[in-house]
Amino acid sequence: MTTQFKWIKFFSSVLLMLQVTAAAVEHSEFIIRDGGEVTLSCENLKDDQDKCKGTVWIFSxxxxxxxxxxxxxxxxxxxxxxxxxxxxxxANCSLVIKKLTAEDAGWYTCRQFRGNPGIQQGPDAVVYLSVVSITEYKDDNTVTLKCSVSTYKECKYTVKWLYGNKDLKMSQSTCSASVIFTTSDYIYTSTNSEMLKCQVTHGGNVQEFIFRIQSSNQETGWCWWRFIIVAVGLAALITAAVVVHIWTREAGIKVQLYENVVCNDE
Known part of the structure; x- marks a missing residue:
């Protein structure tokens, strides 16, 4: 009985240590669209930092x-x-990452050190980062949109496409979803670009990422209109300048003639 009690006490102590260790490691989580920017806060920062010389950021x-x-x-x-x-x-030792790519997905560890050689102070602060990528593939008269999540470990997200609040017919796999349209489909050609979006869900956390529709025809049309507007504006400006110049010359000639007349009368 005494031996059993010792083993129970031992395992209880080990379990308590694991719980304390798990609680000591502070962590947070982000899911950001590729091309975006994120600021990862160092939650275990010490107040006496000198230009973050005692801070180390590690990526895995x-x-x-x-x-x-x-x-x-x-x-x-x-x-x-x-x-x-x-x-x-x-200045507060947060790590800023710009122009995010799928390769940036992972976990980031912030550690605090003091002295030389440095001795770690306090627990690790861990930030988990997942990156959402939306790609567009065109083939003749069809277009495929794929939304995928690059994550720091095994996928735990549900990914799907929505138009407004309505689920679209799509193919889904681990951490990704694809939807196919014809290039003339009303959803793909819609000018309401806020409607088509990729929804990423984990537990009660739901995030939506809008796909900005940029029709090549619309872009070309806008370019032509912009060219026409600039050309017309430039032509109007030139015309106005010529008119002003001619008017100025004529006015100058009339003044000179008038002055000559007066002088001749004298």
Whole structure:
């Protein structure tokens, strides 16, 4: 009985440690459209930071076991040089990522260090980032729209296409959904671009991402109208300038003649 009690006590202690550890790791989650921008907050930030020199940002994803150091010793790390133009760190040590791509999906860890060599202070702060991509494929008279979510681990999202509040007929797979239209379909050619959208759901969290319809015919038409408007405006401006010039010349001649007449009378 005593042995059993010791084992129960041991496992209880281990379980308590796991619970405390899990609670100690602070985390948040974002899902952002590709091409957008996100600011990842370092929730375990220490008040005595000197230009974030004690802050380290690390990136990991499910596609590789390796980790990438993004920021260390107050500057963007050499390991992140291929994306350094898209990375920056704010005064409160938050990590800013611009022009997001699917490859940016993963988890970002912020750690605080003190001293030399640095000793980690407090728990990790983890931010999970998923990226939504919407692609358009045209083939003769059909067009396929695909909405997909690149995530930090196995997919947990439900993805579907809506027109207004109505579900569209689509094909769905893990973390993606595709819908096919003819190029003359009223939905695809609609000028109400707010109606066609990709909905991404996880639990009670629902986010919608609008597909901006840009018909090539509409773009071409607008370009031609813009060209015509500019051309007409320029022609009107030139005409006005010529009229003013002629009027000025005639006025000048009349004044000169009048002056000559007066002088001759004297």
């Amino acid at each position: 994803n499910s596609n590789t076991a390796a980790t990438l150091t993004l920021f260390e010793h107050g500057k963007i790390h050499q390991e992140a040089k291929n994306k350094s133009d898209r990375l920056s760190v704010t």
